[in-house]
Amino acid sequence: MSPFDYEVDVAVVGGGACGLVTALRAARSPGLTVAVFEKSTREGCNAQISSGSLAAGGTRFQRAAGIDDSPARHARDILAVSGDTEAAPLVHAVCEAAPRYVEWLADELGHPLELGLDMARSGQSVPRLHTDVGRGGGALLVRTLRRAVETAANIAFLDATPGTGLLSEDGRVTGVLVRENGRTRRVGARAVVLAADGFAANTEMLAEHCPDACGAFYGGVGTSTGDAISWGVALGAGTRNMSAYLGHGMIVPGHGTRLNPVLPFLGALLVGSDGRRFADERAQGYSRLGRIIAARPDGRAVLIWDDRMHDTAMNSELMRQSQEAGAFRRHPDLAALATALALPAEALAETLRMFRAVSSDGDHGPLSFPLYAARVTHGILATQGGLTVDTTGHVLHASGRRIPNLYAGGGSAAGISGPSTEGYMSGNGLLAALGLGWIIGNHLAVTLPHSART
Ligand SMILES: Cc1cc2nc3c(=O)[nH]c(=O)nc-3n(C[C@H](O)[C@H](O)[C@H](O)COP(=O)(O)OP(=O)(O)OC[C@H]3O[C@@H](n4cnc5c(N)ncnc54)[C@H](O)[C@@H]3O)c2cc1C
Incomplete structure (x- = not known):
């Protein structure tokens, strides 16, 4: 049998x-x-x-x-x-x-x-x-x-x-x-x-x-x-x-959606809750970035990008889902951005003054308003x-x-x-x-x- x-x-x-x-x-x-x-x-x-x-x-x-x-x-x-x-x-x-x-x-x-x-x-x-x-x-x-x-x-x-x-x-x-x-x-x-x-x-x-x-x-x-x-x-x-494991450093807390990982390569800026940069945005893969954000005292950061980057980044299902969920917003000026993301305005203004948006096709100079921003955190996607x-x-x-x-x-x-x-x-x-x-x-x-x- x-x-x-x-x-x-x-x-x-x-x-x-x-x-x-x-x-x-x-x-x-x-x-x-x-x-x-x-x-x-x-x-x-x-x-x-x-x-x-x-x-x-x-x-x-x-x-x-x-x-x-x-x-x-x-x-x-x-x-x-x-x-x-x-x-x-x-x-x-x-x-x-x-x-x-x-x-x-x-x-x-x-x-x-x-x-x-x-x-x-x-x-x-x-x-x-x-x-x-x-x-x-x-x-x-x-x-x-x-x-x-x-x-x-x-x-x-x-x-x-x-x-x-x-x-x-x-x-x-x-x-x-x-x-x-x-x-x-x-x-x-x-x-x-x-x-x-x-x-x-x-x-x-x-x-x-x-x-x-x-x-x-x-x-x-x-x-x-x-x-x-x-x-x-x-x-x-x-x-x-x-x-x-495959980690991710661009998960939007409270929404569970992700931002397009191309953003740092288009010249987006990453700041901590103190309004200061803490990592070279373009040097990190998103899995490694997850580790770096996890090591922050509050496990959070804020990603900031402009209209030019936004148009390119929106060509992804991730961004469409994030937009639908209200995971990011466009801010007309520094005061609006600092208030919405609870960032110290003075430190943020200084960071923006020093920052140059460098992408694979060149140096686009400082970021100028209106700017998009989302809070991001780390997570795990798969082992x-x-x-x-x-x-x-x-x-x-x-x-x-x-x-x-x-x-x-x-x-x-x-x-x-x-x-x-x-x-x-x-x-x-x-x-x-x-x-x-x-x-x-x-x-x-x-x-x-x-x-x-x-
Ligand atoms: C949000 C997210 C985004 C990602 N984006 C990318 C990307 O863009 N590019 C990339 O390369 N990787 C990406 N990954 C990783 C990629 O999705 C996985 O590495 C890949 O899907 C693994 O393939 P798999 O066939 O092993 O597993 P899966 O595609 O998960 O398939 C496994 C299947 O096995 C079934 N299963 C589990 N246990 C049993 C059981 N006991 N009996 C029968 N069936 C079972 C499950 O139900 C499932 O259908 C992403 C992962 C996540 C979570």
């Missing part, structure tokens, strides 16, 4: 960015059956609420814009920020995948991508964030992927069917336990892919691994409870970079550490050997941002998700049809 309720070739746990790409790429091999087990599309995935910015070096979009980039240059930039040389092979592997899946999304799935020339970010030596033309963000990206999954004859997408554990025999994974219509099912699989994101919504795991993020604003989804990481660890898998994987996405045992039939990607795998929040470069989250999904799915499409069931 079969030890399983039913069997598939590939069982993917998690139907977000990594899981959907894995399923689509594996299912290109028409003889394979693929099942995606998703905890809850109603609660959603981080990819869906993300900005949907895809970092990729060497795309046709960049070539058309005359930008000289490559996967190797992209990898160099990431490693320079993260300092995690041990992860270099993995970083190179996902950077190699990035231009391919960006062009696949655009050319085969019809996702309306463009190169974000107005999306400068810290550490990126050339513009390489790709996003949808209307700047709808991750919701549109996930919609594109889910539509493609719906039309694939050999993929079953099972919503409200969380994975609850792994099945294994003699150290090799044989399938996954899922909760389906209130009953636990044993699903046999030749390959199990853990794509259930990280653990930012799990307060115990967060306290254990990222204590400095505890109590900070959480801007991710409630489904990221680290389930898959715990199952891997129970099987003896190694973990890496568990203390790393970046997880199960150790090799360059094909195989999960590695703590001893370094592969755990047969087990793969992980996205937030469930050890990320590419090094051991701390400061190592995150914009686009790393979706790069680790789509990149590993692409690699794992392609690998399974090629290897499974020719391998015997083990």
Whole structure:
């Protein structure tokens, strides 16, 4: 008698960015059956609420814009920020995948991508964030992927069917336990892919691994409870970079919306509640900026920008949401700005006098009224550490050997941002998700049809 309720070739746990790409790429091999087990599309995935910015070096979009980039240059930039040389092979592997899946999304799935020339970010030596033309963000990206999954004859997408554990025999994974219509099912699989994101919504795991993020604003989804990481660890898998997370320093307290991270690169000014500058605005990635703001006595700061910057920054879903929420206002003069943000007028006037708005296209001189301003604070969006994987996405045992039939990607795998929040470069989250999904799915499409069931 079969030890399983039913069997598939590939069982993917998690139907977000990594899981959907894995399923689509594996299912290109028409003889394979693929099942995606998703905890809850109603609660959603981080990819869906993300900005949907895809970092990729060497795309046709960049070539058309005359930008000289490559996967190797992209990898160099990431490693320079993260300092995690041990992860270099993995970083190179996902950077190699990035231009391919960006062009696949655009050319085969019809996702309306463009190169974000107005999306400068810290550490990126050339513009390489790709996003949808209307700047709808991750919701549109996930919609594109889910539509493609719906039309694939050999993929079953099972919503409200969380994975609850792994099945294994003699150290090799044989399938996954899922909760389906209130009953636990044993699903046999030749390959199990853990794509259930990280653990930012799990307060115990967060306290254990990222204590400095505890109590900070959480801007991710409630489904990221680290389930898959715990199952891997129970099987003896190694973990890496568990203390790393994607932080943010431009969350508007009281509203929970974010400001466009391009603002500092357009020349915006950041002041503390004393009205004084405390950091070089353009030198920080938004994750690192989160750390710096967290270290302020009140954990708050004020970002100030002018009309010129505003027009560019408004080209983003983040800013549209912030505007709708009333998260920032335009102030006619110093007195109005100082009063609205409770800043000491004299100190603020002096800071404004000394400040020059320098952007990537030059020095625009001092800021002049009317000026926009918003109070900002720090928060955590997603964790970046997880199960150790090799360059094909195989999960590695703590001893370094592969755990047969087990793969992980996205937030469930050890990320590419090094051991701390400061190592995150914009686009790393979706790069680790789509990149590993692409690699794992392609690998399974090629290897499974020719391998015997083990
Ligand atoms: C607000 C915000 C903005 C961001 N912006 C960007 C950006 O612009 N660019 C970028 O690169 N990164 C960004 N990120 C990070 C990025 O969204 C994540 O790194 C990425 O989505 C991770 O992909 P994933 O597939 O691992 O997880 P997700 O996309 O979160 O998908 C995981 C899925 O697994 C499901 N799941 C969880 N547990 C189980 C279980 N037990 N059984 C079955 N299913 C389960 C969840 O319901 C979810 O659908 C952002 C994150 C946030 C929160």
